[in-house]
Each structure stands twice: as C-alpha cells, then as structure tokens.
Amino acid sequence: MDILSLARFQYAATTIFHFFFVPLSIGMVLIVSIMETMYVVKKNEIYKKMAQFWGKFFLINFAIGVVTGILQEFQFGMNWSEYSRFMGDVFGAPLAIEALLAFFMESTFIGIWLFGWDRLSKGAHLACIWLVTLGTSLSALWILTANSFMQHPVGFHIHNGRAEMNDFFALLTNPQLWVEFPHTIFGSFATGAFVVAGISAIALLTKKYVSFYVKSFKIAIIIGLFSSVLIALFGHAQAQYLVQTQPMKMAASEGLWKDSGSPAAWTVFANIDTKNHKNSAEIKIPYLLDVLSYDKLSGNVKGIDTLQKEYVQKYGKGNYIPPVVATFWSFRIMTIMGAVLCLLGIIGIFLAWKKKLLDSKWFLRIMVAAIAVPFIGSTTGWLMTEIGRQPWTVFGYMQTAASVSPNVSAGELLFSIIAFITMYAILAVVMVYLFVRTYKEGPSLDNKATVQSNDPFDGEGYHIVTE
Amino acid sequence: MLLNELWFLLIAVLFIGFFFLEGYDFGVGMATRFVARNETERRMLINTIGPFWDANEVWMITAGGAMFAAFPDWYATLFSGFYVPLVVLLLLLIARGTAFEYRAKVEHPKWSGTWDWAIFIASLLCPFLWGVVFSTLVYGLPIDKNMNMHATFTSIVNPYSVLGGLLITLLCLYHGLVFICLRTTDELRERARAFAKKVFWVLAVAALAFVAVTYFVTDLFAKRGAFLFPIYTLDVIILILSALFLAKKRDGWAFGMNAGVILLTISSLFIGLFPRLMISNIKPAFDLTVYNSASGSYSLTVMTIVAVTLLPFVLGYSIWSYYVFRKRVSKKEHLEY
Numbered sequence: 001m002d003i004l005s006l007a008r009f010q011y012a013a014t015t016i017f018h019f020f021f022v023p024l025s026i027g028m029v030l031i032v033s034i035m036e037t038m039y040v041v042k043k044n045e046i047y048k049k050m051a052q053f054w055g056k057f058f059l060i061n062f063a064i065g066v067v068t069g070i071l072q073e074f075q076f077g078m079n080w081s082e083y084s085r086f087m088g089d090v091f092g093a094p095l096a097i098e099a100l101l102a103f104f105m106e107s108t109f110i111g112i113w114l115f116g117w118d119r120l121s122k123g124a125h126l127a128c129i130w131l132v133t134l135g136t137s138l139s140a141l142w143i144l145t146a147n148s149f150m151q152h153p154v155g156f157h158i159h160n161g162r163a164e165m166n167d168f169f170a171l172l173t174n175p176q177l178w179v180e181f182p183h184t185i186f187g188s189f190a191t192g193a194f195v196v197a198g199i200s201a202i203a204l205l206t207k208k209y210v211s212f213y214v215k216s217f218k219i220a221i222i223i224g225l226f227s228s229v230l231i232a233l234f235g236h237a238q239a240q241y242l243v244q245t246q247p248m249k250m251a252a253s254e255g256l257w258k259d260s261g262s263p264a265a266w267t268v269f270a271n272i273d274t275k276n277h278k279n280s281a282e283i284k285i286p287y288l289l290d291v292l293s294y295d296k297l298s299g300n301v302k303g304i305d306t307l308q309k310e311y312v313q314k315y316g317k318g319n320y321i322p323p324v325v326a327t328f329w330s331f332r333i334m335t336i337m338g339a340v341l342c343l344l345g346i347i348g349i350f351l352a353w354k355k356k357l358l359d360s361k362w363f364l365r366i367m368v369a370a371i372a373v374p375f376i377g378s379t380t381g382w383l384m385t386e387i388g389r390q391p392w393t394v395f396g397y398m399q400t401a402a403s404v405s406p407n408v409s410a411g412e413l414l415f416s417i418i419a420f421i422t423m424y425a426i427l428a429v430v431m432v433y434l435f436v437r438t439y440k441e442g443p444s445l446d447n448k449a450t451v452q453s454n455d456p457f458d459g460e461g462y463h464i465v466t467e
Numbered sequence: 468m469l470l471n472e473l474w475f476l477l478i479a480v481l482f483i484g485f486f487f488l489e490g491y492d493f494g495v496g497m498a499t500r501f502v503a504r505n506e507t508e509r510r511m512l513i514n515t516i517g518p519f520w521d522a523n524e525v526w527m528i529t530a531g532g533a534m535f536a537a538f539p540d541w542y543a544t545l546f547s548g549f550y551v552p553l554v555v556l557l558l559l560l561i562a563r564g565t566a567f568e569y570r571a572k573v574e575h576p577k578w579s580g581t582w583d584w585a586i587f588i589a590s591l592l593c594p595f596l597w598g599v600v601f602s603t604l605v606y607g608l609p610i611d612k613n614m615n616m617h618a619t620f621t622s623i624v625n626p627y628s629v630l631g632g633l634l635i636t637l638l639c640l641y642h643g644l645v646f647i648c649l650r651t652t653d654e655l656r657e658r659a660r661a662f663a664k665k666v667f668w669v670l671a672v673a674a675l676a677f678v679a680v681t682y683f684v685t686d687l688f689a690k691r692g693a694f695l696f697p698i699y700t701l702d703v704i705i706l707i708l709s710a711l712f713l714a715k716k717r718d719g720w721a722f723g724m725n726a727g728v729i730l731l732t733i734s735s736l737f738i739g740l741f742p743r744l745m746i747s748n749i750k751p752a753f754d755l756t757v758y759n760s761a762s763g764s765y766s767l768t769v770m771t772i773v774a775v776t777l778l779p780f781v782l783g784y785s786i787w788s789y790y791v792f793r794k795r796v797s798k799k800e801h802l803e804y
Contacts, residue, residue: 063565063567090766104529110521164765
C-alpha cells in the first residue's frame with residue numbers, strides 16, 4: 001500500500017476507535033451529573049450510590065477516551081504535515097482553544113471529583129461533575145468547529161500560499177457547526193443513555209437490585225428518547241444544509257447518478273454499479289427525497305454526473321466522486337440506527353410509565369442488544385461525513401492526497417499502525433472486562449448503608465468500611 | 468512581529484509548566500520501583516499524584532495545540548520529523564494513563580503488578596524521549612528547503628541527545644522525590660529524602676556534563692552566551708540550595724527551588740534557540756524561525772486574546788485543586804488508585 005492509503009487507514013482506524021469512547025463519556029457524565037444533582041436535591045442516598053456506580057463506568061471509559069485523544073491531536077502533525085502547514089493558521093486555533101478551555105477543565109475537575117468525595121461539601125462536589133460535563137461538551141464544540149471548517153470552510157482567505165484566518169467569529173457561527181454540533185452532542189447523550197439503560201436491562205432481567213436499576217433505567221430512557229428525537233431533527237437540518245454546501249456528498253449518499261428530476265424519490269435500497277454509473281434493483285419511496293432535502297413535495301436533486309461536470313469546471317480536471325457505495329450504505333445504516341433509538345425510547349418510556357418494565361422481558365432483551373445501536377450509528381455517521389467529503393480534506397480548497405506527510409515512510413506507517421492497533425485491541429478487551437466486572441460487583445447497596453445514613457458521622461467512616 | 472515572539476514565549480511557558488508539573492509525576496512514577504518497598508507503599512506513592520497527573524499532561528497537549536495554532540510549520544516539521552519517537556511516546560502515555568485508572572480496579576497482584584510496571588517504564592522513558600527531542604532541537608536536524616525533516620536514527624539518537632535525555636529523566640526523578648517528601652509521612656518520606664540525596668549527585672554531574680557538551684557541540688553559547696552563563700550559574704546555585712533545603716527537611720522550599728531549576732533549564736534551551744524554532748544542519752537558511760513558521764497576525768491576535776482570558780481561570784482552579792488535596796497521603800487514608 002502507498003503512504004496515502006496507509007495514513008488514511010491509520011487515521012480512520014484510530015479515530016473510529018477514539019469515537020467509541022468520546023460519545024459514551026459525554027453522555028455518561030451528563031447522566032452521572034443528573035444523578036448526583038438528584039442526590040443533593042432529594043437527599044436520598046440511593047442517588048449517591050447511583051452517581052458512584054455509574055461514575056465507575058464513566059471513569060473506566062473516560063480514561064481510554066483521554067489517552068487515545070492525545071494521538072488525535074498529534075496525528076495531524078505526524079501524518080498530515082502538509083495539511084497542517086496549509087490549514088494550521090485556521091485549523092490550529094480551535095484545537096488549541098479546546099485544550100486550554102476544555103481539557104484543563106475536565107481533567108482538573110475529574111481529579112477533584114474522583115478523589116474529593118470526602119473532602120468537599122456536597123454542593124462543591126456536585127459543581128465539579130457539572131464542570132466535567134461542561135468541559136466534555138465544550139471539547140466537542142471546539143473540535144467540531146474544526147471539523148465544520150473542513151466541511152464548509154469559512155472565515156479565511158488564501159494568503160502567502162496558505163489559508164489564513166480573517167474572521168474568527170465566522171468559524172464560530174459557521175452554519176455547518178450549528179447543525180453538526182447539536183447532532184453530535186445529542187448523539188453522545190443518547191449513547192450514554194442507551195448504555196446505562198442497556199446495562200440496567202441486564203440487571204432487570206435477573207431481578208437484581210430492582211429499584212436501583214428501575215430508577216437508573218428511567219433517568220436514562222428519558223434522556224435517551226429526548227436526545228434521539230433531537231438527533232433526528234438536527235440530522236434532517238444537516239441533510240438540508242448538505243444539499244446546499246456539499247451536493248456531491250448528498251448525491252453520493254443517495255446513490256443518485258443522474259439528476260432526480262422533480263419530484264424526487266428516496267432510495268431505500270439499491271445495487272450500485274460504480275463502473276457504469278447506474279443502479280439496479282432500486283426500491284424507492286416517492287417524494288421523500290424532496291421532503292428530506294427541501295421540506296417540499298417537489299424539486300430536483302442534482303446527480304453525481306452533473307456535479308462532476310460542474311466541479312471540473314470549478315476546480316479543474318480531476319475525479320470529484322467520493323466512494324459512492326460506502327457513503328450510500330453508511331448513511332442508510334446511520335438513519336436506521338437513529339430510528340431504532342427513537343422507537344426504543346418511546347416503548348421504554350411507555351413501559352416504565354405503565355410499570356410493566358419487569359414483565360416485558362422481550363423488551364429488556366432488545367435493550368441489552370441495543371447497547372450497540374448508538375455506536376453503530378455514530379460510526380456510520382462519521383464514515384458518511386468523512387468519506388462523502390472525499391477527495392477533499394477541506395472542501396474545495398485542499399485534497400487528501402496533497403495533505404499527507406511526505407517525510408514519513410511506508411515502513412514507519414506500518415510500524416505505527418501495527419503498534420496502535422495492538423495497543424487499542426488490548427485496551428478494548430481490558431475495558432470490556434472491567435465493564436463486566438463493575439457490573440457484577442454491583443452497586444453495593446448493603447443494608448448497612450441505609451442504617452448508617454442516619455449516623456451524623458457517616459461521611460467519615462463509611463467510605464473506608466465498604467471500599 | 469511582536470506577537471510571534473510572544474507566542475514563542477507562551478509555548479516556552481507551556482513546556483516549562485509541563486516539565487514542572489508532569490515532571491514530578493514522572494518522577495513519582497519512577498520512584499515506585501526505587502522508593503516503595505511493597506504494594507501498599509507503591510499505592511500510596513501513586514495516590515500522591517492521583518488527582519493531578521491528568522491535568523499535568525494537559526500542559527503538554529496544550530503546548531502541542533499552541534504550536535499548531537501559532538507556528539503551524541514548527542508543529543508540522545517537528546511532529547512528522549520525530550515520527551517514530553512520538554509513536555513510542557504516545558504508546559507509553561496511553562499505557563501510563565490507563566494504568567493509573569485501572570491498577571486498583573481488580574485486587575490481584577498480577578493485575579496491579581502489570582499496570583505498575585507500565586507506570587514505571589512509561590514514567591522513565593517519557594521524560595527521556597522529551598529530553599532527546601529537546602536536545603536534538605538545539606543540536607540541529609536534517610531539515611530541507613521545504614521544511615521537511617528527514618531524520619536518520621543517529622540524527623535523533625546520538626551521544627548528545629542521550630545525555631540530554633538522561634538529564635531530563637534525572638531531573639524529573641529528583642523533582643518527583645522531593646514531591647514525595649512533601650506529600651507523604653514517616654518512613655516513606657525519609658526514604659524518598661535519602662534517595663533524593665543520592666540522585667542529587669548524579670543529577671549534578673549530568674547537568675554539568677550537559678552544559679559543558681552543549682558549549683562545544685551547539686552554537687547556543689556563541690549566540691546567547693551573555694544570557695546562558697548567568698542562567699546556568701544561577702541554575703547550579705538553586706539546585707544546590709534545593710539539596711540543602713531537602714537535607715534540612717524544608718521540603719516546600721526544596722520543591723520551590725526545583726521550580727526554579729526547571730524554569731531555568733528549559734528556558735536556557737528556548738533562549739538558545741530564539742529566534743529559531745528548529746535548526747537545520749543542512750543550511751542555516753533552512754532554519755525554522757518564529758518569523759518564517761508563524762501564523763498570520765490576525766490568528767495570533769485572536770489566540771492571544773483567548774489565552775490571556777482563559778489562563779487566569781486555568782491557573783486559578785489548578786491552584787484550588789492543590790489546596791483541596793493539601794493533606795499528606797498516609798496509610799489511614801482511603802486510596803482511590
């Protein structure tokens with residue numbers, strides 16, 4: 001394989017892996033914050049136990065998110081030095097701000113939160129976990145500011161042979177950011193929610209600590225449904241924006257070779273023939289593509305062949321067609337995953353409201369399997385976003401082939417790919433093992449806890465006795 | 468143009484912060500094999516840095532981010548040029564960070580033992596690698612006219628860079644031992660002190676050797692001798708003071724002196740480099756400087772405003788976190804890690 005393919009493979013593999021942990025961290029810390037808030041407000045020990053128990057999962061996951069994130073920041077310079085030189089003036093700023101604003105906040109307050117249960121007042125301790133929540137969300141905001149620039153570059157001009165920032169607020173008010181950030185952040189909340197709900201479902205199937213897990217499930221499923229609906233809404237907004245700004249990605253995600261004509265139908269399934277630029281065995285829903293693209297029942301959506309001609313006129317000779325099959329299917333899988341989350345959220349809330357959760361074993365079993373759903377959704381979502389933008393790194397300005405480091409050899413890349421994949425595989429196994437183990441240890445709800453909670457000296461001694 | 472120099476200074480500050488803060492937690496990581504005699508003691512040592520190591524590491528990440536934003540060419544040349552050492556550094560940091568969080572999750576000697584070795588090895592090698600990187604920065608590297616660095620093994624690993632690596636490793640070890648004296652009690656504290664006294668002599672020899680070799684193999688003294696002679700003189704005096712305070716059990720003062728030693732040592736490298744960022748040993752015209760590698764003035768202005776606004780908050784809550792965990796770690800305490 002050539003240097004470009006190897007560098008792309010490494011970037012894709014390490015980023016996909018990193019992004020298993022990121023949304024789970026962002027989602028779980030929100031849920032832990034809500035649980036600890038309920039503890040402080042309602043003064044019921046069970047919510048403290050909840051915050052501590054789910055906090056353990058959060059920390060196990062957070063650790064891997066943090067350490068794999070260092071590579072993410074270094075990798076631009078290591079493997080994409082030409083990109084860094086050309087775009088650093090604009091692209092570097094959000095990354096630096098992310099570190100200064102978000103990383104310091106989350107790493108400092110997570111330390112205080114974890115080690116500070118006995119050393120801080122309840123309010124101060126609660127503030128710490130909310131600051132971690134804020135930090136993780138701010139981190140998402142700034143890294144997505146950087147990514148939005150790659151999708152829809154704004155706030156810069158080409159000067160001195162490179163991109164130079166000339167409007168910082170344009171970066172922050174980039175319309176792409178304000179469809180992409182909510183879509184991603186609610187996707188993260190949903191990830192945390194469905195993991196908590198799924199683990200609770202395992203316990204409810206075995207009727208362990210029923211009231212503890214029913215309470216956890218309820219909190220999670222409410223956040224889960226709320227987030228899933230918003231994912232869909234912002235996803236819809238993002239698709240409409242895509243038609244305007246990156247029509248080629250939209251056409252590829254529809255497998256649309258020729259212009260759709262009006263009204264445009266949405267393709268559910270197609271056998272895509274990338275060689276001859278046509279599809280067979282298509283199943284289509286009439287009008288739906290117009291609804292998705294324009295909120296109307298009419299309108300033409302441009303096809304890949306038309307856009308290729310337009311792009312050649314605009315950007316010069318070249319192939320501007322992204323990998324169509326990958327873009328088409330990743331988009332479909334993502335959408336299905338989103339729909340599944342909404343559906344499960346509605347059923348879950350209904351069953352919890354009717355107090356039928358424990359009797360609905362079929363549903364609990366689905367919820368356990370559904371732990372995978374948000375991860376599949378966010379992975380395919382990013383695949384569509386990044387593959388669909390090819391051949392560009394920054395749309396319209398810099399291509400992927402021109403971005404790679406010229407001085408890193410294929411041998412060095414092979415070494416790093418093998419090293420990182422081995423390391424990441426070990427981390428994945430260890431992390432899953434610790435999740436299972438933490439679940440099996442359970443929330444340690446012995447009776448002593450409830451008796452002791454009446455004891456004014458409980459804060460001092462209890463911690464040491466049980467842990 | 469003033470902003471270019473300001474950002475050079477800010478990145479120097481971030482690296483000084485990194486070596487001062489992460490330096491002691493690297494040192495504590497090393498001390499787990501030299502000072503602790505059993506599992507409980509090792510655990511106590513690791514818990515002295517428990518609430519802090521993650522935030523300390525952010526100084527390095529922020530330095531990287533600041534290089535990217537302020538000097539994109541420096542970031543691109545350095546990170547792609549030192550590809551293999553950085554891959555190794557990342558693997559070590561990944562193992563080390565995970566080890567802190569996971570070592571106490573399972574109560575089995577093999578489990579915590581494995582993670583503890585990861586902590587030790589990574590804490591030993593990370594400062595060594597950074598020392599190698601920094602000494603080759605002042606020594607000169609094969610950088611071509613397109614600012615691309617094509618390093619061979621010996622352009623990164625050579626006697627001078629190994630000496631630089633050893634110096635930074637020893638400095639972190641000594642710094643970590645003083646931190647242990649500050650954060651523990653009784654026997655563990657005294658053992659750390661006794662070991663620090665021994666390390667001091669090795670460190671002093673390494674430091675003098677490094678300064679002497681630097682004088683001959685780099686152009687640092689030729690270019691900035693007027694600054695470097697007083698800096699290194701002061702550096703040696705403060706290092707000796709640190710050892711004296713430590714012997715008199717004034718650990719806080721000794722720790723403060725170490726801050727000075729690290730400040731002066733890292734500053735000396737940056738001062739020697741200035742206005743260069745990386746030295747090309749192919750042709751001086753190929754050097755990366757604060758002028759030919761920087762972002763535009765608009766970007767630097769925005770970043771300056773952001774940094775000046777945010778840094779006070781970062782420093783404020785960092786100091787608060789040290790205040791919260793001011794109590795020494797002892798066996799009676801609950802050990803989280």
